[in-house]
Amino acid sequence: xxxxxxxxxxxxxxxxxxxxxxxxxxxxxxxxxxxxxxxxxxxxxxxxxxxxxxxxxxxxxxxxxxxxxxxxxxxxxxxxxxxxxxxxxxxxxxxxxxxxxxxxxxxxxx
Amino acid sequence: xxxxxxxxxxxxxxxxxxxxxxxxxxxxxxxxxxxxxxxxxxxxxxxxxxxxxxxxxxxxxxxxxxxxxxxxxxxxxxxxxxxxxxxxxxxxxxxxxxxxxxxxxxxxxxxxxxxxxxxxxxxxxxxxxxxxxxxxxxxxxxxxxxxxxxxxxxxxxxxxxxxxxxxxxxxxxxxxxxxxxxxxxxxxxxxxxxxxxxxxxxxxxxxxxxxxxxxxxxxxxxxxxxxxxxxxxxxxxxxxxxxxxxxxxxxxxxxxxxxxxxxxxxxxxxxxxxxxxxxxxxxxxxxxxxxxxxxxxxxxxxxxxxxxxxxxxxxxxxxxxxxxxxxxxxxxxxxxxxxxxxxxxxxxxxxxxxxxxxxxxxxxxxxxxxxxxxxxxxxxxxxxxxxxxxxxxxxxxxxxxxxxxxxxxxxxxxxxxxxxxxxxxxxxxxxxxxxxxxxxxxxxxxxxxxxxxxxxxxxxxxxxxxxxxxxxxxxxxxxxxxxxxxxxxxxxxxxxxxxxxxxxxxxxxxxxxxxxxxxxxxxxxxxxxxxxxxxxxxxxxxxxxxxxxxxxxxxxxxxxxxxxxxxxxxxxxxxxxxxxxxxxxxxxxxxxxxxxxxxxxxxxxxxxxxxxxxxxxxxxxxxxxxxxxxxxxxxxxxxxxxxxxxxxxxxxxxxxxxxxxxxxxxxxxxxxxxxxxxxxxxxxxxxxxxxxxxxxxxxxxxxxxxxxxxxxxxxxxxxxxxxxxxxxxxxxxxxxxxxxxxxxxxxxxxxxxxxxxxxxxxxxxxxxxxxxxxxxxxxxxxxxxxxxxxxxxxxxxxxxxxxxxxxxxxxxxxxxxxxxxxxxxxxxxxxxxxxxxxxxxxxxxxxxxxxxx
Numbered sequence: 026x027x028x029x030x031x032x033x034x035x036x037x038x039x040x041x042x043x044x045x046x047x048x049x050x051x052x053x054x055x056x057x058x059x060x061x062x063x064x065x066x067x068x069x070x071x072x073x074x075x076x077x078x079x080x081x082x083x084x085x086x087x088x089x090x091x092x093x094x095x096x097x098x099x100x101x102x103x104x105x106x107x108x109x110x111x112x113x114x115x116x117x118x119x120x121x122x123x124x125x126x127x128x129x130x131x132x133x134x135x
Numbered sequence: 136x137x138x139x140x141x142x143x144x145x146x147x148x149x150x151x152x153x154x155x156x157x158x159x160x161x162x163x164x165x166x167x168x169x170x171x172x173x174x175x176x177x178x179x180x181x182x183x184x185x186x187x188x189x190x191x192x193x194x195x196x197x198x199x200x201x202x203x204x205x206x207x208x209x210x211x212x213x214x215x216x217x218x219x220x221x222x223x224x225x226x227x228x229x230x231x232x233x234x235x236x237x238x239x240x241x242x243x244x245x246x247x248x249x250x251x252x253x254x255x256x257x258x259x260x261x262x263x264x265x266x267x268x269x270x271x272x273x274x275x276x277x278x279x280x281x282x283x284x285x286x287x288x289x290x291x292x293x294x295x296x297x298x299x300x301x302x303x304x305x306x307x308x309x310x311x312x313x314x315x316x317x318x319x320x321x322x323x324x325x326x327x328x329x330x331x332x333x334x335x336x337x338x339x340x341x342x343x344x345x346x347x348x349x350x351x352x353x354x355x356x357x358x359x360x361x362x363x364x365x366x367x368x369x370x371x372x373x374x375x376x377x378x379x380x381x382x383x384x385x386x387x388x389x390x391x392x393x394x395x396x397x398x399x400x401x402x403x404x405x406x407x408x409x410x411x412x413x414x415x416x417x418x419x420x421x422x423x424x425x426x427x428x429x430x431x432x433x434x435x436x437x438x439x440x441x442x443x444x445x446x447x448x449x450x451x452x453x454x455x456x457x458x459x460x461x462x463x464x465x466x467x468x469x470x471x472x473x474x475x476x477x478x479x480x481x482x483x484x485x486x487x488x489x490x491x492x493x494x495x496x497x498x499x500x501x502x503x504x505x506x507x508x509x510x511x512x513x514x515x516x517x518x519x520x521x522x523x524x525x526x527x528x529x530x531x532x533x534x535x536x537x538x539x540x541x542x543x544x545x546x547x548x549x550x551x552x553x554x555x556x557x558x559x560x561x562x563x564x565x566x567x568x569x570x571x572x573x574x575x576x577x578x579x580x581x582x583x584x585x586x587x588x589x590x591x592x593x594x595x596x597x598x599x600x601x602x603x604x605x606x607x608x609x610x611x612x613x614x615x616x617x618x619x620x621x622x623x624x625x626x627x628x629x630x631x632x633x634x635x636x637x638x639x640x641x642x643x644x645x646x647x648x649x650x651x652x653x654x655x656x657x658x659x660x661x662x663x664x665x666x667x668x669x670x671x672x673x674x675x676x677x678x679x680x681x682x683x684x685x686x687x688x689x690x691x692x693x694x695x696x697x698x699x700x701x702x703x704x705x706x707x708x709x710x711x712x713x714x715x716x717x718x719x720x721x722x723x724x725x726x727x728x729x730x731x732x733x734x735x736x737x738x739x740x741x742x743x744x745x746x747x748x749x750x751x752x753x754x755x756x757x758x759x760x761x762x763x764x765x766x767x768x769x770x771x772x773x774x775x776x777x778x779x780x781x782x783x784x785x786x787x788x789x790x791x792x793x794x795x796x797x798x799x800x801x802x803x804x805x806x807x808x809x810x811x812x813x814x815x816x817x818x819x820x821x822x823x824x825x826x827x828x829x830x831x832x833x834x835x836x837x838x839x840x841x842x843x844x845x846x847x848x849x850x851x852x853x854x855x856x857x858x859x860x861x862x863x864x865x866x867x868x869x870x871x872x873x874x875x876x877x878x879x880x881x882x883x884x885x886x887x888x889x890x891x892x893x894x895x896x897x898x899x900x901x902x903x904x905x906x907x908x909x910x911x912x913x914x915x916x917x918x919x920x921x922x923x924x925x926x927x928x929x930x931x932x933x934x935x936x937x938x939x940x941x942x943x944x945x946x947x948x949x950x951x952x953x954x955x956x957x958x959x960x961x962x963x964x965x966x967x968x969x970x971x972x973x974x975x976x977x978x979x980x981x982x983x984x985x986x987x988x
Contacts, residue, residue, distance in 0.1 A: 059155070073175065
């Protein structure tokens with residue numbers, strides 16, 4: 026059970042990060058903040074797992090990283106969506122919607 | 136990498152802390168909360184790093200470090216491999232430097248592609264290059280439109296006198312726009328003004344940097360001062376830069392005044408070299424077409440015997456380097472072979488080491504290293520080896536190029552421009568990379584093949600099949616390449632032997648030679664000059680240690696001048712003229728040279744005057760041709776428009792070089808000579824010991840009379856074969872290196888094979904095999920490879936040695952004697968290389984061998 030849960034979480038986190046970055050480049054901290062705010066504090070990103078996830082996505086070429094200055098003028102690493110990241114976002118959104126619809130159907134039938 | 140991750144994570148935690156504080160938490164609690172929320176920094180960091188994987192650079196660095204450790208652990212292998220590669224890459228880089236400096240790089244002038252030399256072309260097909268007649272040059276200059284300018288180059292010798300020792304200079308008389316055509320700016324002063332090649336304005340001289348430095352000590356105030364050349368005063372107007380040098384080297388330039396001598400107006404007296412520069416945008420073909428058209432137009436004014444002549448327009452670069460080109464490419468090919476052998480050798484060594492490393496590789500593969508990852512690591516190691524070899528090779532190349540340019544200064548055009556430069560460094564780098572991959576790839580592919588269990592089980596013993604065949608093939612290739620090089624060197628060696636055996640017609644041992652130009656003002660051509668020359672000869676002959684002395688216009692091996700001669704009894708028709716070399720000689724020239732007098736008498740003092748009865752001496756070839764069935768003595772011949780009585784006949788001399796049949800030759804007394812002359816002195820002591828004495832004796836007679844080029848006649852003869860000797864030395868060197876490398880390779884392979892088979896041989900011997908049989912068996916294996924290589928090499932040599940054909944003399948490129956000789960030599964060396972390991976095999980103690988593993 027534990028593994029499926031982790032996979033689900035991981036897959037979902039990817040999607041959330043991609044969606045968040047679609048609005049523009051930002052650093053890890055503000056990605057976490059933004060997800061939490063947008064979900065009305067329902068989704069709290071486990072910060073420890075955020076960074077390995079970002080690195081993995083960078084390795085896959087979905088996002089690119091660049092050092093820049095943060096809003097309070099400190100050195101921070103900014104992530105931005107790449108072309109293949111945008112495609113990934115579309116695909117994962119479509120999958121999510123399909124799954125979401127399917128689950129809703131199941132729940133409504135019951 | 137690690138710092139970057141840390142910084143990013145720290146940033147996150149600090150941001151969170153700052154926000155917590157902003158939300159009203161006390162500082163220490165804010166920090167604690169942020170840390171708690173983030174979780175275990177250590178494990179997050181690790182996870183990040185693992186996700187990322189190692190970068191290309193890091194992996195390479197790791198591989199290099201590992202490679203260095205491996206080499207350090209096998210110093211014997213590393214030393215042999217690096218030295219072998221250094222030899223190959225070094226030799227290649229050295230020869231590349233020559234090829235690049237001489238052949239590939241453009242001439243060091245502005246727009247060098249536009250520079251050409253113009254020749255009259257007796258073949259009419261663009262094949263011959265004959266000096267240009269004065270009137271011909273004037274015609275061209277008037278009519279040519281495809282060139283920016285054309286200039287004559289007329290070489291003369293003038294004596295520089297005044298302060299210091301008198302010096303005989305090689306001076307080029309050139310048109311006023313010569314330096315403009317080359318686009319050379321003087322380093323000090325100026326070049327010629329447009330009207331300075333007009334009569335009366337031509338007493339100006341531009342000195343080369345070398346003469347200025349060596350004779351005048353580099354005095355900057357020399358410009359504007361007067362110097363004396365052949366007793367005439369010339370004003371120094373400029374000094375040429377040290378680099379670039381003039382395309383045709385000399386000591387100084389003075390203007391060529393057209394029309395100042397009668398031959399300038401002649402269309403059949405060919406004494407000039409001509410250079411030109413194409414107008415920008417004009418192609419060589421267009422210029423050739425224009426010159427052909429001009430020639431067509433002028434045909435009616437030419438002498439009838441020149442009716443088929445054309446004009447050759449030769450790019451300057453080709454003119455200067457064309458003669459050496461095939462030889463340099465041959466050498467480049469030869470070092471290429473040496474490099475290939477070196478690569479094959481190192482590949483062989485690497486294959487042998489595979490045995491020890493098969494297990495290592497299998498473990499790597501078992502731990503998850505991909506095939507390409509293993510190949511990459513092995514290639515890194517081999518490139519590392521080749522880079523070390525290349526570095527050492529560069530040192531060799533520097534040294535070799537220095538040595539070569541010193542040895543061949545007289546034989547190599549543009550030698551001053553040759554050096555190990557940036558492009559040579561680039562070449563060496565490419566070679567190192569290329570060879571590293573070339574010799575590393577086969578073993579790497581071999582080693583990286585995924586046969587895990589087999590290798591792990593084998594306990595480190597090599598599987599013999601694949602690598603053995605590959606090593607065998609490498610040895611065959613090495614032997615074949617070495618044989619081809621040996622064949623080339625052998626052919627050159629035989630050529631030189633043949634040349635030495637040629638009867639030159641004179642005896643070069645114990646003769647001193649020097650060149651002398653006589654000042655036209657002080658000693659105008661004629662009796663006065665003849666008397667001065669006679670006096671010099673008499674004084675030198677009276678020196679102790681001197682046997683005989685004499686002069687001639689052109690010494691053998693230093694070229695020839697020719698004209699035509701006819702028996703006076705024959706009608707004055709073209710068909711009765713015989714082309715003949717001529718020389719003006721005095722004193723005891725024939726005895727000094729050791730040229731035998733066959734009939735009649737030599738010249739005497741009485742003959743040596745323009746008012747004396749004309750007498751001539753013929754060589755045997757001319758005497759036979761001009762008077763086939765008569766006694767030539769007392770007969771008369773027409774030469775230079777005068778009648779000469781034949782006073783004697785001398786033996787034939789190979790005037791134009793040892794490799795050229797002797798031609799007809801007529802000798803006249805020195806009094807009729809308008810030319811500079813060379814003095815030869817036959818001595819009873821080593822000739823060079825008298826050099827200074829002779830020089831002093833001449834200076835005592837006239838303190839302004841310089842002599843130059845003091846050397847022995849033997850040196851002149853040796854010099855005439857120096858290009859071939861150089862080729863022999865280099866080819867011999869490369870062939871020797873190739874043979875040595877091939878022998879080492881063979882030895883290594885056989886020794887390795889024996890060490891692998893110790894156990895097997897031990898069993899055989901335990902079962903009763905004789906020691907002799909073991910020896911024979913190992914030898915047979917090695918010799919099989921050798922014979923295959925020799926056979927292959929003979930086929931290759933048969934096809935390739937023709938590139939040497941133009942250098943060979945009385946030897947065919949497929950000379951069977953040479954081919955058999957080098958094959959026997961190579962087999963003999965191979966025998967030794969196989970015998971050493973075979974003997975070791977024979978001495979294997981069966982009991983120990985069986986216990987050893």
